[in-house]
Amino acid sequence: MTASKFKAGERFPSISLPTFDGSTIELGKPTENADWRLVVVYRGKHCPLCTRYLNELEGLKAKYLEAGVDIVAVSADSKEQVAKHMEQLSVSFPIAYGLTVDQMQTLGLYISEPRSEKETDHLFAEPGLFVVNDKGQVQVIDISNGPFARPDLNVLLSGLTFIRNPDNNYPIRGTYL
Template sequence: MTLQARLDAFKTDFEAGKPPYNVPHSVIETMHRATDELIASGAARHALKVGDTAPAFMLADPEGRIVSLDALLSKGPLIISFYRGVWCPYCNMELQALQAALPQFEELGASLVAISPQTPVNSRKSVRQNNLSFPILSDPRNDVAAAFGLRFRLPDYLVDLYQSLKNDLPAFNGDPGWTLPMPGRFVVGRDGVVLYAEVNPDYTRRPEPEDMLPALRRAAPRAA
């Protein structure tokens, strides 16, 4: 089953209110409204595109070690996946799919990191929960996500909904400003140039891991 097929199946059950979700229809309507407004805003147009230069960053991994973009690129092409947090089931399914595809990426000389605004404690939870062997980096205040053109602030009515559902993003992220990244996936060449970019303001839609393979093969033709 493809990643998107898994996401679609989960979304169907979730929005149908099947156990264990039992989500009221009003909640679904509010989530749809927020997604539709984010799409209509055109925010995704401001994200980095193929040919752009990836902004430098230095972020902490779950153990508190500082990881820089330069150090990651010194090893070869880099896949960067921006995701919302361990509380998001769509994000967890994407991380699992990336983990399953990791051997294909490594055969092409590429490495993989995920970036989330959540605290290192929650990143460690993500690693354990999803059986990941690649690092998750913590992006306080979504500053790196903003540099990639992904950060947005949740509308007040969505903040109210999250609070009613006990989804406390300020606690998850250690940041009082209710922001998230639009899910985004990038392949960056060793020279820092973006070779693949996929951003979707609809968090229930994610590209397949295999979609990046052509860009990785161009980045590492001898490995292909």
């Protein structure tokens, strides 16, 4: 398997997936009266750190929306796995599922095999986070190869608030080739 490094400032790819509530969502297109979107890729139901992170994010959802950023979370889990996971989650943002290996590679994510059948029954993406701006470009990228290395959600919110303030004229960083 090969994955290419996703470049800051590129257009976020068009990826549409089903959500737990029965609809379909395009990952990089904001809704809820927001013009930016936070896409959180999580490992799946088997990951207690993912559960904690998503529940923490729910507690900040209103502040993200105040900053003009809505939220979607996505994993490679099946609908049945998401249904079981929802028993542990207290979230109101969309949970998309069925992320394919090709889509993971398009996003430049690290991909892991389960350690055992107790963990899960499919390849899964390690954590990734993308902030898509109002032009559809990736403004912020954070990709990890392990569940314990993720951005602090309060620090991220503070940074996005700074970036979105037009007085700061803050460009997309990391674009030098």
